[in-house]
Amino acid sequence: MFSGAYASLRKMRYDFIMASFFRKLRRVKSQKVRAVYDDDLIPMLEKLGFLAQIQAGEIKCKYTGEQITLGNLHAIVRTADGFDFISASAVARGKLK
């Protein structure tokens, strides 16, 4: 009786360990997170003419409408006809998907 209970417990532990192992295999799949370093971003913005527009206060955040500056620029999203600029405010960051 005890050897049967012990074998059953061993099997359950084995099943649980195997389930944990297969859960660890999930780590292989990844989700790409695109990022741009400032050293690459600023020259690109300058080349595209956006830097001058940002410095002139002409670019607004897509979600909050606030003025985008080099201090609060958080993210860029490519659209069909250009780029959207996202500020670092909580509201704007919260709306990013």
Add this chain to the structure above:
Amino acid sequence: MWNFLISTYHTVTASAVHIFAAIGALVVILGAVDLLFKTIPQLAEIKSKFWHWLADTYNFRKAKKMAVKSDMEKIINHVVFQLQDELPRGWLQRAAIKWVRDITKPAETPEGEVILRVRPNADQNLSLAYGVHSFFSRALFPKIGDLIPSDRRGGAILLVTRRALASHSPSLRTLFEDNLLEQAIRANADVLTSFNEFETLDNRGFFTSALLREMHEVTLLARFSPLRTTIGTELTSIVKHMLAFARELGTGIVTTAHWSRKGPVTSYAFLLVARPDNNGVKNYVVRARERLAEGITRLYILAREEQKDFALQVIREIAKLPEYRLDETFDLSKDYRCHEGGIGALLVVEQIAEEDNHEPETSAVKEA
């Protein structure tokens, strides 16, 4: 001469085969090593230190970028790996930072894709915190995020972000509170209420085990039904129920009604596994049957780390009941007594057709 040419040809071919085989093996080994460094947190730490050392010693720009990338991945993935053990399969995936060098190239910046800005030097920690928060903003509640009230969604993302940053260093936790949390509360005061409520539930292991699952299930089931407009109300009701349950657990006396909740969309119950008494698993199976009789369709079995073996027996016996199906087992960050660790399981009630219900009774209760 001809023989010489032929033998030279054979020698070169044989060597080429060996060379290609060696290159192939090297590629496989390097790929495996790279994967290990990405998926084992301790190796990710070593990789991060290496890039930092290279960047500090030789001031290579590329090494600096690699150091920032490995830091972000290390912080995010440390908590992603924990959450993968706590949450259902497929919810979260490991983050892989990809640097964009030219935002004008469609291959590097597909339409609709968010490109995070990362600042060097003094602002780097803040970039790190924003990056972590942005990752979880997109990773948690995929597809249904818009249906969840913004304060609930925001509170959940902030709690998970804090877990990620606090596990790395106290200074990042302070930075999180001074910047991200403070900004979020000023933008929407309700976020603080949700954050505190989720933190209370997280301290007893209910946040990732039961609450996030119920939030997801309710939203999924209600999104294409007339109940879609009541998702917010339903989620509030679930949070209130779980808070009341958690509060009573602290006092040691739980009202019978609070062990379960029947809502218009989902109904669930908790079964907490304690140290076995003389009856072993029987009492738990009886309680599981009682929940069935009440009409509960989702049963959360939660146990402390010390009771893992006994909990597995309980889960196994209840899963033998024909009405129940074991949906998944998972780890807990904390158990219902606020101690580290624990295991949980979710059993769901299957609709069984009457003509198929000929399964022999195998539960411990019936055998007794």
